[in-house]
Amino acid sequence: SITACDLTQWHAGEIATAMLDNTALQVLHVGYNAIEDEGFRKLAVALRMPPDTQEAWAQVQDAGEELEDLRQEFKEVNKVYSSYLEKLHRENGILPQPGNPHFIYDDPAARRKFAAARQKNEDMLKE
Numbered sequence: 001s002i003t004a005c006d007l008t009q010w011h012a013g014e015i016a017t018a019m020l021d022n023t024a025l026q027v028l029h030v031g032y033n034a035i036e037d038e039g040f041r042k043l044a045v046a047l048r049m050p051p052d053t054q055e056a057w058a059q060v061q062d063a064g065e066e067l068e069d070l071r072q073e074f075k076e077v078n079k080v081y082s083s084y085l086e087k088l089h090r091e092n093g094i095l096p097q098p099g100n101p102h103f104i105y106d107d108p109a110a111r112r113k114f115a116a117a118r119q120k121n122e123d124m125l126k127e
Contacts, residue, residue: 012039
């Protein structure tokens with residue numbers, strides 16, 4: 001029994017995670033703690049989960065955390081990429097058109113340079 005131990009929702013989540021490795025516990029008294037609805041839900045899920053699905057559930061939770069990490073990394077990489085792309089546009093006299101995937105070349109020399117590069121790529125594709 002862990003009644004009246006000043007447990008919070010966070011503690012309940014940690015207990016629920018630890019319970020994934022426990023195959024014997026069937027009853028847990030957590031009264032007089034501030035675990036809130038979410039903490040209670042996590043404990044209830046862990047108590048009802050059959051042992052053979054506990055490992056799979058832990059893997060799902062780990063995958064969710066990894067996915068969130070990847071989302072954060074993508075945001076950072078995308079921010080750096082966008083900044084780099086803007087720099088290239090400025091350096092080469094390219095003005096992006098809002099809502100349009102095509103660009104306006106501000107500098108006539110830049111227009112010629114990119115037209116030549118495009119033609120070279122097209123010629124290589126024909127070979």
